[in-house]
Structure formats: C-alpha cells, structure tokens
Amino acid sequence: MATIKELSIKCGVSVSTVSKALNGYKDIGDETRRNILRIASEIGYFPDSNARALKMKKTYNLGVLFSTMFNHGLRNEYFAHILASFNEYATNRGYDINFIEHNIGNRKMSFLEHCRYRNFDGVCIACADFFDSEVLDVVNSKLPVVVIDHVFHEAISILSDNMDGMRQLTQYIIDQGHSRIAFIHGTNSSVTHNRLVSFYQALKDNNITIPPEYVIEGVYRDAEVAESITQKLLDLPMRPTCIIAPDDYSALGVMNTVRRNGLKIPDDVSIVGFDGISLAQALEPKLTTIRQDTDRIGAEAAKQLINLIENPMATTISNVYLKVQLMRGGSVRNMNPVMGDEESQKD
Amino acid sequence: MATIKELSIKCGVSVSTVSKALNGYKDIGDETRRNILRIASEIGYFPDSNARALKMKKTYNLGVLFSTMFNHGLRNEYFAHILASFNEYATNRGYDINFIEHNIGNRKMSFLEHCRYRNFDGVCIACADFFDSEVLDVVNSKLPVVVIDHVFHEAISILSDNMDGMRQLTQYIIDQGHSRIAFIHGTNSSVTHNRLVSFYQALKDNNITIPPEYVIEGVYRDAEVAESITQKLLDLPMRPTCIIAPDDYSALGVMNTVRRNGLKIPDDVSIVGFDGISLAQALEPKLTTIRQDTDRIGAEAAKQLINLIENPMATTISNVYLKVQLMRGGSVRNMNPVMGDEESQKD
DNA sequence: CTGAAAGCGCTTACAG
C-alpha cells in the first residue's frame, strides 16, 4: 500500500500538508486540499492503522471478552447474535473488534495484558466468569468498559429487564391456572438472583406458595443437567404442572425428559424457557418463552462503549435495561375452567 | 503499560539489549538475559503490538471475511461454530482476528483496503459472495488467503467432502426404499454443483430416474423459500416420498409445510437436511442429515492459513476435504417390505 | 498557508 510519503510526492507537497488535509485541518489551501483528497482517493490511500495508532494512542479497535466457559461464546446462539449486532454497530462507528484471550501463542497474558498489548480503545465484556480476578482487573482498569448481563459498579452495564421478564412469564403461567410451578434456575449470578426474586414476588402477589423442592439450581444452557433435574421434579410425590427452564436450550432437555416419562406437553406438564432463540420457534409445540432483544443489546453495548470512549464526560456510568417480550407458544396448558367461547381443554 | 525504554532503565541496560533478550537473540550474556526476562515478567511487560507491527511488518492479526449476506454470518450456527474453532486455533498460534468490513465509520473501504489498513498477515474468507469483485480482489492479492466452502485456484480451500456426503445421504434414502426423491438445492455455487452431481450419480447408480420437477433451486437457510417450494412439491400429481432440504434450517420449513398439509413425518413424507446443526437434534422426529465437522473446518482453515503465512514454501495451495458423517434421525421412513425381525412399518 | 522536525515504541543492522 502506498505510504503518505509516496502520496505526498505525487501531490507535490510535504507529508505534513498531506496529513493535515486528510485529517480535515482548516489551515490548508482549498485548492491544495482538493488536489490531495482527489489523488488520495485515486490511488486508494489509507493511513496505516498501526502507525496511526502508535502516534495517536488510538487504535479504533475494541476488545470483546467472549469466553466459551459455561457453554457461552460463539457456539451459544444468544451470545453470537449479540456479537453480530455489536460488531455491526461498532463497524458503523469506525471500530473493528478483536477477541480478548489469554493464551496467545506461547505467551500467557492476562486479559488486561492482552488489552494493553493490542491497545484497545475500550472493552466489552460479553460473556465471562464475572468473579474471575482477571476479569475484575479489566473492569477496574482505566479502560472504558461495558458489560453485558452483569452489573459492576465501575462499568456501564447492558442487560435485559430480567425482573420484568420473569414477572411477565410467571404471571402468564399463573394466569393459565397453574400453581404448582417449578423453577430450574441458572448458576448464581446477579441475573439469576434477580430472576429468582421476581419469580417469588410474582408468586407472592398471587398468594401462591410452592414447596422448596420446586426450585432447583441448574446450569445455563446445559440440557443434560436440565434433564436430570426434571427427572427429580417428575419423581416428586406431587409433581409440578409447569416447569420453568433456565433458558430455551435447557427447555429442550426438560421436554425430552417429560416425554421419556410418557407424559404429554403441555397436557401433562407445561414448560417454558427464557431467551427466545430460534430453537424456541422450531420446537413442537412452540416454546413459550421470554425473548431478549439481542439486536438491541449488542448495538446498545457498542453505542455506550463508543460514547464512553469518545465523549467520556458526556456519558454516564449506569445500567441500561432493555425491554423483553413474552412469546406465547403452545407449551403452557390453559388449566382454567372453560367459559364463554374459549377453547376447551380436557383433563 | 511500561515501554521497553522504562524496562531497559529498570534493568540497567540499553533498549537494544532488552529487545534482543526478549526476542531470543543468542548474543546476549546469560546473566543479562535472565535478569531482563525476570524483571520483564515481574512488571508484566509486553511489547506494544502496534509499534512492533510497524517495524516488523507483521501484525499477528488475521482478517476474517464473515459477511451476513445470504443468511450467513454470526447469526448462522454453522458459520458461528466454524469461527469459534478458527479463533481457538489461531489464538493458540498467537494470532488475533478481526472481521473484514467495508464501511468502516465514514470511510468506505473495499475489503482489500481494509486488509491493508489493518495490515492483516493473512485472510480467511469464511462466508461471502464469492463472485463479488471485492472478494476476488482479496483472493488475487498477494495476501495469504484461505477460503471455506468454495474453491478458487489461487487460494487454499477448506471444505467438507460434499460429494461423499450427498452420495451417502442419497444412498441411505434409496436403501430405505425410496425412489421418488426430491431435492431442494441451494443457490448455485461450486458446493451446490457438486452436491447436485453427486445426487444424480447416486440415482443413476441405483437405476432410479426422477421427474425434473423434483429438483428445484431454493436458498440456503431460508425457511420461507423452502416452505413455498415444498408446497409445490406436495401439489404435484405424483408427490415425492422424500424431500432433501438444502440445509437443516430449511428442513424445518419443509417439515412445517408438510404438517400444514395434514401429512405425517416420516409416514407420509420423509425429510432430510444437511449440516448437522443442533437444531437437527432438537426436531421431533430427529432430522436425518449429514453432519459437517465445523470444529475441524475452522481449525484446519486456521492451520493452513498460518502455515501459509509462516512457511509459504512448505505449504501447498490445495483443497482440503474433510470427512462428513451421516446422522440417522427418525425423519426417513423405511419403505422396505418387512423381513426377518426388522421393525415393521405399515403403508 | 506550508514544511521541517520530533517523536510514538519498537527492531535490527552495525560499530565497538
């Protein structure tokens, strides 16, 4: 690729003048500027990003922490979709993205060291072990940071309104006449905690009490764990009429187990998920779930991060909660007594 | 982050000596080297990648072209999995990855210009319009290039053995007693072409002829298109007993349409897919399909690309075909007459 | 309005 020096020779002016014209400085003659811009675009000149970064302390490169632990990462549809929209927004604002890793070739570097090595302008922590000290080091560094699905005091957080989602979902189940509702929740985290709080609150608001055995800790996106827990729930003397899975993928495990027990969905056992991935639509019956708006989560994360980078004093460090949507599928049985011309359901 | 200058002061030697010690040059005193290495790791020193890249003409950064057109990109499970394994392998060899885009902020750059702007050491064309001149410019450039799922003469190609996959799949269907087999194939490409060739060959080998209306062009991963084509197939005076979808995701559209017509799967119509994504396992009945080994495709692409970068004279520009696997689900009916103690199937 | 010069953080001939 042509260097600025070659370009300056073609233009018959100095390197400084070319640089200033290209970067929109005002103190350049109109004619000179036009000439430079024209020739630059003719030969397809672009400044070398490395040289530019070295001088300007700005790489236009964002680090994305996208760990594959806990069944997360690119192989997880929810996170892959978030990354897609994050990348689209970032690109539109002129930023590229790199994944943050810690075993780069032979060198073991911490996440933070990788960030410094590459000089990222900012970092998005999309999926990670939020209690890992390496992650905390990044959050506590001077780097602009945005976090998805977790709340740190020191960084901007983007997340779905999980409390509202769980409230809507639970209320919907209750409205369908269920009171024996089991909840397989994910591993402990602030998101999980809030969903649990909201679940219990909705029960309380409706004067429903459930046995403690109905609430069991599972693992997000682990169908096998969901299967064994479901078996336990089905083996209870008084089994639940509805099971809330920690996510849509786990819901598939719940479904399989229910069927393996010779029970029908939703006639014998109702099932709901959380996330609203495409799998939910593919299942038969369609899964009732809460759809998280992955397009907005990713775009909002990128937007907040870039604003924080470019305009730190005009960007507040706060939490952004995004609306969720109840997706009514066919996996929850209506247990209410028939009335009016509502569809009837046999017991 | 500490610079090499600061480190050199701490070590009491010159910048040159530090650099050489860090880079494994032999002409450094043992004691000096050890001392430098120790202090460097104490303060967590890493060279600035931009400064290093500027000097060495090597960024340890790979460009990945990962277009979202044609329902591809990160939101496509098949490609997201390939990217995951590509990234894992590249990281292990010391490379980071960036997505290649062409609208970076206000600047419109071509794919090739983006590669030069970022100085990628090499490029992986994972999903793209292979006939786009911008893509061809990259392939024809001096950059090391590896291509997934398409064959160019000028670059290394990594792809599944589609011909073998299609042969296995078609033979399996035939072995189950089907002869009225329809094939909804994807948009024209070398992959599509080879699958078609293999499909016809398998029919011929078994002395089966099908009406031309049974072979229709669809669109990869477009369930809606698959639905309307399926409707046409079902409306034929002599409808097929088995439909081959272009991919698993499209197979879902085929299934939905078949059921909407009041037909049972596989009793009335058998259905198979291609790819082996997790959706295939989630469907009821499980989808019979060909599993492409996304883990190996991604890793092999990264391996070939990095070999080509680091050791061009020892790396041949050739095509790598990876084995595929027939996944027997429950979506193909066995039409053979009952014999022995095989399971019976009513007509 | 234009350009010479310094410097960003490195690596690597070259001299000693």
Add this chain to the structure above:
DNA sequence: CTGAAAGCGCTTACAG
C-alpha cells in the same frame, strides 16, 4: 557481549 542510531508510517506542535 552491549549500545547508539536509523527507521517503520504516521501526527502535530512549531517556525516561517
């Protein structure tokens, strides 16, 4: 065995 110097391709005070 060690270090001074040049240079990678840029940007930006500063001088004119």
